[in-house]
Amino acid sequence: MVDSAADERRQEIASLAVSRFALRGFDGTSMNDLARHVGLSKAGIYHYFPSKEAILFEALLGYSERLLVTVLDAVDGGGExxxxxxxxxxxxxxxYQDADAYHQAQINDLARLSESEQEVIRNNERQVDALMFVKSRE
Known part of the structure; x- marks a missing residue:
């Protein structure tokens, strides 16, 4: 069974962290800074994530999945x-209204993730592109 409270807290940490990465840069954001920003100790952050890169991946993955679901929902409504x-x-x-930090993190820091993690994010992007440019014209 998945602990939904822990999952929600992970998502909250990732969201707050990506705003810090956008503001201070990935290298300019320490785990201590993140801990203060999210209201945890450094050990508390490590309870949820093994590294800053893991936090970045969680944030970018969550955003790319939300984008994909958003586009899927929009094209599945039928019509012309x-x-x-x-x-x-x-x-x-x-x-996109509140996604500047995610876009900055993706542009500036995606290369900090492993190739396989980058591929997951890029695959979601490719699916969004395909849906936008194919499904919306069918």
């Missing part, structure tokens, strides 16, 4: 291609 495309654009713009 122009309607589906309109829903996709609206959904993405809504999601």
């Amino acid at each position: 291609p122009s309607e589906r495309l309109g829903r996709v654009v609206e959904a993405i713009l809504y999601l």
Whole structure:
């Protein structure tokens, strides 16, 4: 059984951390800084994540999955291609409203992740692209 409270806390830590990475840079953000920012001790952070890279991966993975689900929901509503495309654009713009930190982290720090982790994120991006440019025209 998955501990949903622990999972929610992990997501919260990742979200707060990515905002710190965007503000101070990945290298400029220490685990002590992250701990203070999220209201935990350094040991508390390590209870949830083994490294800063693991936090970054969790944040970028969660964001890329939310983006994918958002686009899937928008194109699955049926209707004319122009309607589906309109829903996709609206959904993405809504999601992008508060996503600057994720975009900065992805642009600046994706290469800090392992190749396999990078591939997971990129695969989600490719699926989003395919849905936007294929499904919305079907």
